[in-house]
Amino acid sequence: MSKKRALITGVNGQDGSYLAEELLAKDYEVFGLVRRVGLEAPEHRLERLLPLLDRIHLQPASLESYAGIFNAVAKIRPDECYHLAAASFVSYEFDDEFSTLTTNINGTHYLLASLKDLVPQCRFYFAGTSEMFGSAAEMPQNEQTRFRPRSIYGISKVAGFELVRNYRERYGMHASSGILFNHESPRRGHEFVTRKITSGVARILAEQATELRLGNLDAERDWGFAKEYVDAMWRMLQQPVPDDYVIATGKLNSVRDFVRIAFQCAGLDWEKYVVTDPNFFRSGESVALCGDAAKARNVLGWEPKKQFEEMIREMVETDCLAMGVTLPAAAR
Ligand code: F7E
Numbered sequence: 001m002s003k004k005r006a007l008i009t010g011v012n013g014q015d016g017s018y019l020a021e022e023l024l025a026k027d028y029e030v031f032g033l034v035r036r037v038g039l040e041a042p043e044h045r046l047e048r049l050l051p052l053l054d055r056i057h058l059q060p061a062s063l064e065s066y067a068g069i070f071n072a073v074a075k076i077r078p079d080e081c082y083h084l085a086a087a088s089f090v091s092y093e094f095d096d097e098f099s100t101l102t103t104n105i106n107g108t109h110y111l112l113a114s115l116k117d118l119v120p121q122c123r124f125y126f127a128g129t130s131e132m133f134g135s136a137a138e139m140p141q142n143e144q145t146r147f148r149p150r151s152i153y154g155i156s157k158v159a160g161f162e163l164v165r166n167y168r169e170r171y172g173m174h175a176s177s178g179i180l181f182n183h184e185s186p187r188r189g190h191e192f193v194t195r196k197i198t199s200g201v202a203r204i205l206a207e208q209a210t211e212l213r214l215g216n217l218d219a220e221r222d223w224g225f226a227k228e229y230v231d232a233m234w235r236m237l238q239q240p241v242p243d244d245y246v247i248a249t250g251k252l253n254s255v256r257d258f259v260r261i262a263f264q265c266a267g268l269d270w271e272k273y274v275v276t277d278p279n280f281f282r283s284g285e286s287v288a289l290c291g292d293a294a295k296a297r298n299v300l301g302w303e304p305k306k307q308f309e310e311m312i313r314e315m316v317e318t319d320c321l322a323m324g325v326t327l328p329a330a331a332r
Helices: 014-025 036-040 047-052 066-076 097-118 152-171 193-205 226-237 255-265 294-300 308-323
Strands: 005-009 029-034 057-060 080-083 123-129 175-180 212-214 244-247 274-276
Touching: 005 014, 005 066, 014 029, 014 047, 014 226, 029 036, 036 057, 057 066, 066 097, 080 097, 080 226, 097 123, 097 152, 123 152, 123 226, 152 175, 175 226, 193 212, 193 255, 193 308, 212 255, 226 244, 226 294, 244 294, 255 308
Parallel strands: 005 029, 005 080, 029 057, 080 123, 123 175, 175 244, 212 274
Antiparallel strands: none
């Protein structure tokens, strides 16, 4: 039997690289959509994919071009498509909200329309987000909770979510959305607070920095482990019927909690190093969102396993290793 073909957009991101690994381990043929510049300098732009480059196929295409997406889908003819690519940093939105909206909405639309015309039986996953809940009126949030996005990014994702539902209902496509709460790992981008903290700890330990500047330490998030969250994506596409699922841990922690544990892992007292900086505060951000993943547990058999502390330690250790420093024995 021929291998299943999976297409991943955003394959060089945190989630894309974990998903590519998982699908290769399941014997899929994996195709990743990347920007053309990525192919010019893979060692810089496709860093997370370096160990996989000889086992996956990379297809250059821009999410901003319908023709490019259509041609890529026509060439690959995937059995499963995981649409992870997006402008995803919440607080950039006010720098270029027009581009966040157009890229995220059109990219999703181009992909769905191409799949419908070329391979309508292809199963489709859309990366929704807890940012769609925004200032949600209830806690915790589940699949029935009304969306009230508070960011342009959240609005673009609500539009994508509705496109997916529309293609599912109107054209009978097997299209599902995951509503994923924050998920982190040693592969997280440095602009997000968790990686900023763990790499900051490593720099301080390596004596390359003396402080770490952060925004609101009281902000709370439901943080899970990214590798487990991509497994939930795959599970959604193996269901007989498409549907939408919240993926979350159901536990809230503050940025301060994350900071304290990360510095503790390095045997350091965080209060000596962390400086709050108004430049990193966000106005009108989402309230503390906390997910109820009961449906994913019951239908997909999915549940989060890695503990918050364990994930932070893994992130700190990886960043320290990259800086050439080891954690002090007492803190290990
Ligand atoms: O912020 C606070 C910040 O940028 C987390 C994306 O994957 O998850 C992510 O979005 C919290 C916020 O992620 C700093 O105000 C304090 O309350 O790591 P973040 P995010 O905005 O929650 C959702 C689910 C997505 O879908 C997104 O794509 O931390 N915070 N001080 C800070 N945040 C940053 N970045 N930098 C700070 O210095």
